[in-house]
Amino acid sequence: MKKHLFIVDFLIFLLITIFFILPPLFLGAGNYETSPFTSWKMPLGQIILSLFFLLFYFFYIKEEIAQTKAYLFVFNSLFVFSSLFFISLIFQIISIFFQSGQASLAVQKPQGPFELINCIFLFLSGAVYEELLYRLYFPHSLILLFSRIKVKKEKLALIFIILAESLSALVFSLAHLYEGYLSVFNAFIAHLILRYAYKKTHNIWCNISAHFLYNLLVLFIF
Secondary structure, three states: OOOOOHHHHHHHHHHHHHHHHOHHHHOOOOOOOOOOOOOOOOOHHHHHHHHHHHHHHHHHHOOOOOOOOHHHHHHHHHHHHHHHHHHHHHHHHHHHHOHHHEOOOOOOOOOHHHHHHHHHHHHHHHHHHHHHHHHHHHHHHHHHHHHOOOOOOHHHHHHHHHHHHHHHHHHHHHOOHHHEHHHHHHHHHHHHHHHHHHHHHOOHHHHHHHHHHHHHHHHHHO
8 A cells, every 4th residue: 555644644544543443333232223134225325435435445545456367366256255154154153052142133135126236235335345444444554654653673563563453353343243242253253364365365356256245145045
């Protein structure tokens, strides 16, 4: 991610944190009045968020995307999707024995083509928004801001990187607290998988496709 003036990077990071990172952390388990998966209307708010971060991505982040052949792109996306699905399956099995730790969210599958289209838009825009925010911008910005702190010891610089990655995983997992504590652990491991996949491929679109496919399939299977 390209460096800008420190004050510009810091102020934008502060605004993104205040308006996008912190609000989901105040939604505790069961704090939604209704489940987000019972009413399938066009998610205009989520679409606007994803479009905002797409513009933010192209005009501010300016990431250099690694050139990936089509078959490698498909393979990487399917591999990440399979890893996410496997972890989710494990937590589904665990949840059978720890129902008391889960928030009771009623989930209704889309009924008819229009609800299905709305569902697709919700999951696609959500995947775009979450990958650009949690897997790309937030951890990379933390690392860049920490890198401005001049340190002589390499071990201390490594601690800053570990701290940035840990904070990114923590805020993403806690953003899923409304779904219950097992979902927090599931989201934590999912973040590690997705973040690692991005760092290996340097192509956020692999993450987005895997994330979207995972959300869509899990809804209909679980």
